[in-house]
Amino acid sequence: MxxxxxxxxxxxxxxxxxxxxxxxxxxxxxxxxxxxxxxxxxxxxxxxxxxxxxxxxxxxxxxxxxxxxxxxxxxxxxxxxxxxxxxxTPSGLLRISAPLNLGSAAIATLVARYQLNYPQVRIELDLSDSFVDLIGQGFDFAIRIGSLHPAEPLVAKKIGDYRMVVCAAPKYLAQHGTPQTPEALYQHRCLANMAWNKSNAWQLGDVFWPADSSFICNDGQALRQAALAGAGLVLQPEILLAEDIAAGRLVPVLQQWQQASRPIHLLWRQDLSPSEKRSSFIAWLHEQLPLALAV
Missing domain, CATH: 1.10.10.10 (Winged helix-like DNA-binding domain superfamily/Winged helix DNA-binding domain)
Structure with a gap:
């Protein structure tokens, strides 16, 4: 007994x-x-x-x-x-890692709306382009763009597609002309993210975005501001530039060589016990992110 x-x-x-x-x-x-x-x-x-x-x-x-x-x-x-x-009832702490540009442009808003629906959940949103160790660093979820590493002991769920667009300010195009082919990029001033490298470089047709760009920064919002100032052509997520495009502050170019989208995945540890908090967040992001990306 x-x-x-x-x-x-x-x-x-x-x-x-x-x-x-x-x-x-x-x-x-x-x-x-x-x-x-x-x-x-x-x-x-x-x-x-x-x-x-x-x-x-x-x-x-x-x-x-x-x-x-x-x-x-x-x-x-x-x-x-x-x-x-x-x-x-979802409650407790959710620790989430997301890429900087996608996180600031879409994830932060969606997470805030999730919390309005579930006010007993506390949110810790870490925005970084570094790959966090979910197990070692104690994150509940990570959002990643592009191909995954199959060796990681993680569960992955596709939650959207990451589309890029090439834009420039009207005054830049008036001064330097509009590129008609990807090869013409090498005759233009191009803005680039210093996080891009050979493994994650963006490509238009057979042409990679110029590595020797005239303006390099590690923040998408800063690159957007530089493009708005007329500093050059910018390649950034469509969701980040959508309002500027709609307002005519930026003009899309090379649209016939539209960037191939990359998958967005939500990842979590295999050993996580099921809970209403985690299940509700997975369902929320899977439903809401594609709507946010459909600009």
Whole structure:
């Protein structure tokens, strides 16, 4: 017999007044109730209940043990209810890693809207183009663009497509002309992200975006501002430039060589236990991100 069952039987025997009524409430035999109580008395080496043919009463040790066990069981039930409630209602901390440009342009807004729906969830959103170690650094989710590393022990779910567009300010095009082919990029001032390298370089047809760009920065918003100022051609996510394009502040070029989109995946650890918090976030991002990207 386990100790918790014995404690529950002891408390029930005290509160019901006798072993027979306790047995009825617990759906066990009165003999089994007695065995539970005797097991506790042997374990504690103390008499807990004094019984005769007509009544029972707690000893001094029994009274102390009863009060403390009752409080402990109440606390245990509260803990169980809390965990059960967490399964039903999303709550607790979500740690999310996302790429800088996509994160600032779309993910931050979507995460904030998710939190409005589930206010008991606390959000920690880390924006970086570095690949975080979900297991080692304790992240719940990571959002990544492009091909995945199959060796990673992670679950991956595609949640959208990352589309790029080449744009320039009207004043830049008026001064330098509009490129008609990707090869013409080498005669233009091009803005580039210093995070791009041979493994993640963007390509138009057979032409890679010029590595020897005239303006290099590690932030998409800064590159956008440089393009708006007329510093050159910019290659950035469509979602980041959509409002400028719609307003005529930037003009798309080389559209017939539209960049091939790259998949966006949501990743999480295989060992994560299911919870309403995680399940609701996966469902939310899978539904909302494609809508945000459909500019």
């Amino acid at each position: 386990d100790k918790l069952s014995s404690i529950e039987a002891f408390i029930c025997a005290v509160e019901s007044g006798n072993f027979t009524e306790a047995a009825r409430r617990l759906d066990i035999s009165a003999v089994m109730v007695g065995k539970h109580v005797r097991q506790l008395e042997e374990l504690l080496d103390s008499r807990l209940l004094q019984r005769n043919t007509r009544r029972q009463h707690l000893t001094e040790a029994g009274e102390s043990y009863y009060q403390q066990c009752k409080a402990a069981l109440a606390q245990l039930r509260l803990a169980e209810d809390t965990v059960e409630n967490m399964k039903r």
